[in-house]
Amino acid sequence: MASKKKTDAKGEARSVRTAGDPALDREMLQSMLLQRRFEEKTGEAYALGKVGGFCHLYIGQEAVSTGIISQLRPDDYVIGTYRDHGQALARGVAPRAVMAELFGRIDGCSRGKGGSMHMFDRHTNFLGGHGIVGSHVPLGAGVGFAIKYRGGDQVCVCFMGDSVVNIGAFHEALNMAALWKLPVLFVIENNRYGMGTSVERAAAVDDLSRRADGYKGMDGIVIDGMDVHSVREAAAKAIARARTESLPSLLEIRTYRFRGHSMSDAVSGTYRSKDELEEYQTMDPVFSLRDAMVIAGTLTVAEWEQMEKDVAATVQDAWDFADQSPEPPAGALYEDVLVDTTS
Amino acid sequence: MPIITYREALNQALREEMSRDDRVYLMGEEVGVYNGAYKVSKGLLEEFGENRVVDSPIAELGFAGIGVGSAMAGLRPVIEFMTWNFALLAIDQVVNSAAKMLYMSGGQFNVPIVFRGPNGAALQLGAQHSQAFESWLAHIPGIKVLSPGTPYDAKGLLKSAIRDDNPVVVLEGEMLYNTKGEVPDHEYLIPLGKADRKREGGDCSIITSGKMALVAMQVADQLAKEDIHVDVIDLLTIRPMDVEAIYESVRKTNRAVVLEEGWEICGIGAQVVDFIQRECFDDLDAPVIRVHQADVPMPYAKNLEKIAKPDAAKTIAAVKQVMYRS
CATH class of the missing domain: 3.40.50.920 (Rossmann fold)
Structure with a gap:
């Protein structure tokens, strides 16, 4: 295994590794790079008014979605927050469908009715982007409840931001998940800020993984969220635990977002400094893996450039597709309020 | 025709629907061992077991959300609130999760769930336990809201609610559980949306x-x-x-x-x-x-x-x- 040594903001030694499996490394790099370039394009589309509403970019956190989701089976479930574009892409929702959703078009993965915060895809068991902080954590536990009820061996991954640990729904869901031994991974994407409020200013215990101590049988794990293989290894263990023993885990993945909370705030200068941002940018999860692969001799500059070109083409295709997709017809307004079926 | 209480009518509806469809389960505070705060679920734990009659902690927001999540993954939960006054703690799951899911997913995820429990004033329970929430709930597109007054209506409507593929709210009357009325022996359903x-x-x-x-x-x-x-x-x-x-x-x-x-x-x-x-x-x-x-x-x-x-x-x-x- 090759590694590229780095030091994180707290001065702790850290390293981004390759997997020692060039094909796997390439797959991870490709997945993360797609999210990165897709989100940059989303930012452009937002500036042009093609994307509206609230829009929260995933840039900087790609190792979390890719690392966790790449360990799942197709019949597992994923549920998350309003910062959901990256997770949808990592789960295999077509970039065209995600971009068309952002554009509010009929070919969007939620038929243009969800928007940035509400990506859904039944085919990949992607149970949504949810817009009320903490509210979806019980939903994730409920999916685990359904799995166990049916005697299945799937798992549910429930992504959430660091601010979620302070809301009641988090406690209620984790308590019942531990009490009833539900096969759920509660994944905290600790990007250090709930909007503009740092974890230290919001959580009385800011070592978030320790929240697991309150729930018997729940593992609490801290993971370097800038290293996709660290995320993958931790995910594999937690998934196995959920699948075979039906036990929940709490994964605190330490990451960072390189953009503002949403499209409406400054990247730095108010609640966090430019220095801090730049320090984290040296740990960029995408480029760290790329560099480690180059050092390991499993990726040439030419191969990287080709990957960039391919991803750029995919993202441009998604944009073109979304741009040409029709708006939902006016008749769609009253569709999907209720279904007219019974069982 | 047999004369039974409103409570027994609801109990029959739950029993019949749980026997008919094994995806249907009941969750709430005191629904199992205690046989229900108002005894609506009496005997169900014994008959269906603890996987399908689930005693929850006092955590309305949490277990209402567990209900919604499980419905998205194919189950048909009946969530009992000990009273609708307590359901205010869970209103986010009713309004923001259950009622919105089908629409914001572009028709991909319906939520076949029933939220039920007593509503309205009883006797001298004071300000926090004596409220009727029909208008709050009926304001929200994406859910159906039922308000049965007789044992016959309670049974027929609850059975239809459980079979409906949408979120359905059933507002029972705290003062009605002991009231009696005729309920036929044979199975019947009352269609939703009909006066x-x-x-x-x-x-x-x-x-x-x-x-x-x-x-x-x-x-x-x-x-x-x-x-x-x-x-x-x-x-x-x-x-x-x-x-x-x-x-x-x-x-x-x-x-x-x-x-x-x-x-x-x-x-x-x-x-x-x-x-x-x-x-x-x-x-x-x-x-x-x-x-x-x-x-x-x-x-x-x-x-x-x-x-x-x-x-x-x-x-x-x-x-x-x-x-x-x-």
Whole structure:
């Protein structure tokens, strides 16, 4: 295994590794790079008014979605927050469908009715982007409840931001998940800020993984969220635990977002400094893996450039597709309020 | 026909539907070992086991959300709230999760869930335990809202609610659990969205639902002795509302009183009056009058509570007023 040594903001030694499996490394790099370039394009589309509403970019956190989701089976479930574009892409929702959703078009993965915060895809068991902080954590536990009820061996991954640990729904869901031994991974994407409020200013215990101590049988794990293989290894263990023993885990993945909370705030200068941002940018999860692969001799500059070109083409295709997709017809307004079926 | 209590009727509905479909489960506080705070789930734990009759911690927001999540993954939960007053802690899951999921997923994820429990005032339970939430819930597109007043209606509507593929809210009456009525031996369903004419008359319509339907029937029986014949329309389903039944009745009687348990401002009656003025304006011989709870939090003192609640005497006065009788 090759590694590229780095030091994180707290001065702790850290390293981004390759997997020692060039094909796997390439797959991870490709997945993360797609999210990165897709989100940059989303930012452009937002500036042009093609994307509206609230829009929260995933840039900087790609190792979390890719690392966790790449360990799942197709019949597992994923549920998350309003910062959901990256997770949808990592789960295999077509970039065209995600971009068309952002554009509010009929070919969007939620038929243009969800928007940035509400990506859904039944085919990949992607149970949504949810817009009320903490509210979806019980939903994730409920999916685990359904799995166990049916005697299945799937798992549910429930992504959430660091601010979620302070809301009641988090406690209620984790308590019942531990009490009833539900096969759920509660994944905290600790990007250090709930909007503009740092974890230290919001959580009385800011070592978030320790929240697991309150729930018997729940593992609490801290993971370097800038290293996709660290995320993958931790995910594999937690998934196995959920699948075979039906036990929940709490994964605190330490990451960072390189953009503002949403499209409406400054990247730095108010609640966090430019220095801090730049320090984290040296740990960029995408480029760290790329560099480690180059050092390991499993990726040439030419191969990287080709990957960039391919991803750029995919993202441009998604944009073109979304741009040409029709708006939902006016008749769609009253569709999907209720279904007219019974069982 | 057997005569059973409202409580037993609900119990039968749960038992029959859980026997019919093994995706149906019951979750809530005290539903299992304790047999239900109001004994609606009596005997179900013994019959169906702890996987399907699930005692939850006191955590309305959490277990309501677990219900929604499990419904997205293919189950058909019945979530019992010990009272709708406590359900306010879970209203986010009803409004933001259950009611929105189908729409914001572009039709991909329906949520077949029932939220049920007692609603409205009982006796001297004070301000926090004496509230009727029909209008709050009926305001929200994406859910159906039921308010059964009799054992027959409670059973038939709950069975239909459990089979419905949408989120359905069932507002039971805390004071109704011990009331009795005829319920047939054979299986039956009551369609959602259809009102029921509880009394036939040509002089005045009373449009109502739930516990107030019983009051309206008392009123009709009493006024019949004075040769005033009231048409009692029990909505049964508040959303979607059977507006045709309202129009038909009002076009016949030309006068209407709207009777509800909740407060006046933005209440169910306000909506019913709006429907009537839009479609039956030329049919009316008098302004429509509303009977409802006084616009105050419910007091504890017995005398004040009585004054605050809508009742038969107030409804009779309202009927006489719209008929210009004294």
